[in-house]
Amino acid sequence: MRESGATSLDLLLDLPARGPRRAGLEDALRAAVSGGRLAEGSRLPSSRSLAAQLGLSRNTVADAYAQLVAEGWLVARHGSATRVAAHGRAPSVSSAGSVPAKPAYDLTSGVPDVSAFPRTAWLRAARQALATAPNDTLDYPDPLGSPALRTELSAYLGRVRGVRAAPGHIVVCTGTTQAFFLLAKALGGGEMAVESHGLRYQRRVLEEGGGKLVPLAVDEDGADVSALGLQKGVVLTAAHQFPLGGALSPARRAEALAWARRTGGVVIEDDYDGEFRYDRRPVGALQGLDPERVAYVGTVSKTLAPGLRLGWIAAPPGLLRGVVRAKALSGGGAGVLDQLTLAAFMRGGGYDRHIRRSRLRYRRRRDALVAALDGRASVTGISAGLHALVPVDDEDAVIERGARAGLALHGLGTFGTPGGLVVGYARPPDHAYAGALRALRALL
Known part of the structure; x- marks a missing residue:
């Protein structure tokens, strides 16, 4: 009788030559x-x-x-x-007063509700993409990325974010981490300005790419670009500053572009949470004001799921060749089938529908957060994005108490100067969100 696939597995074992x-x-x-x-x-x-x-x-x-x-x-x-069998698994709580091995509620920032990923629509798009893809799309890929996806991105970004980039100026990559590394390499090292409050991993990536970082102060109008000098580039979260939550003011947008034209520097625009706004009119991408001097970076990590590893750069003409060269040397980009699936998903309107549903879901969550903390703590930075700021006096002590209670939180000190909690309200699945808010309210 022929063995089934489940039982005909190979297993390498070193048996002794002698003995039973x-x-x-x-x-x-x-x-x-x-x-x-x-x-x-x-x-x-x-x-x-x-x-x-x-x-x-x-x-x-x-x-x-x-x-x-x-x-x-x-x-x-x-x-x-x-x-x-399972061996050595740690219990969820080791002893009274200790920190749970895995938090009961996770209100850290940076990840969407992955349980809301549109599995059925994505699977339908994947089947369509695979069924209609010409054979040569499975050959070694275009160094810029899938032409089909770049065409869809060009149309979508122009319509929704005001980005002006032809498909030939869009480079598909594996997310913002690779995007920043490629841009730093293309700039050839040297000084780069970054916002004083921001993602540490982003700074490490820029440094690995050869950049020497200069911090810019951040206030309610975004980064203070008046402090820019002769840096080769500046990274700005123009639509929604992370983690403080403001948008780069019109005056500072104009000042940043004037600096780029005057010095030959490049503005790298991280469109962080650009699709998620609630109480204000959409803020268009800075890139749309000067595509020659602004490199636009986007991703589906927060709109769909970080595990897809799909992002893009709308590169200025002067950086395009360097970005593509750096991408080839770093091992290429995302898998072509995932790129084709995203293209089909966007072409059929699935991406727009998912964004609209997500925007409504996250707005409701934000409103529930504000209501839960009413009278207990002020909440700021809530007009857009997937997180809010809650000022506290002793950030480390509050986070530690939260951890003992099974509540995971980020502090503002993780991204800059301490002084508050960065409460991410996107990550918990729907059934756990009410419990997370009760735990946060009790903590404060």
Whole structure:
């Protein structure tokens, strides 16, 4: 009888040349599990298959499996493959007053509600993309990225964000991390200005790309661009400053572009949370005011899911070649099938529908957050984005108390100067959000 795929697995085991064969097999399996080579939940070959691989009798293998099941190394259920049992799992709470191994409620920033990912619509777009893709799309990819996706991005970004970029000036990458690295490489190192409050990983990426960073103060009007000098570039979150929450004022937008034209510097626009606004009119992309001097960076990490690893750069003409060269040397970009799926998703209107639904969901969550803290704490930075600021006196102590209560939070000090909580209201699934707000209210 032919073995099924579930039972004809290969397994490399080093059996001793001498001694009882069954004992040697048991020892080899224990070593493979305890050493981590066979992870929790791993399927093992059937006794018939492993016996054939090792030159043993089937009964010898079956008896060894039975002994390890009795010892708790393996688990076996009737009609299912034998698997490695779970070992060494930590309890969710180790002792009274300690920090839970995994928080009950996660209000950290930077991630959307991944449980709301449009699986059905995405699967439909994936099937359509794969069914209609010409064979040559599976060859080595275009260095700029999928032409189909760049065409859709050009139209979408122009319509929704005011970006002026032809498909030939859009470079698809694996997210903002790769985008900043490519831009830093294309600029060739040297001084770069960054906002004093921002994402530390972004700064590390720019430094790895050769940039020497100069901080710019940030207030309610965004970054103070009047302090710019002879830097090669400046990174701005023009639509929604992270984490303080304001937008770059019209006067400072004009000043930043004037600086770029005067010095030859490049503005790198991180369109952080650009699609999510609630109490204000849409703020167009800075790039649309001067495509020659602004490199626009976007991603689906917060609109869809970070696990997709899809982002883009609308590159100025003077940087395009350098960005593409750096991308080729860094190992390329996202998989072509995911790019084609996103293109089909956008072309069919699925992306627009998902953004509209998400905007409504997150606005309701923001309103619930404000209502829950009414009278307990002020909440700022709420006109757009996926997080809010809650000022507190002793940031570290509040975060520590929250952690002991099973509530994960980011402090403002993580992104700049301490002084408050950066409460992300997008991450919890719908069924957990009310509990997260109750825990936050109790904490404050």
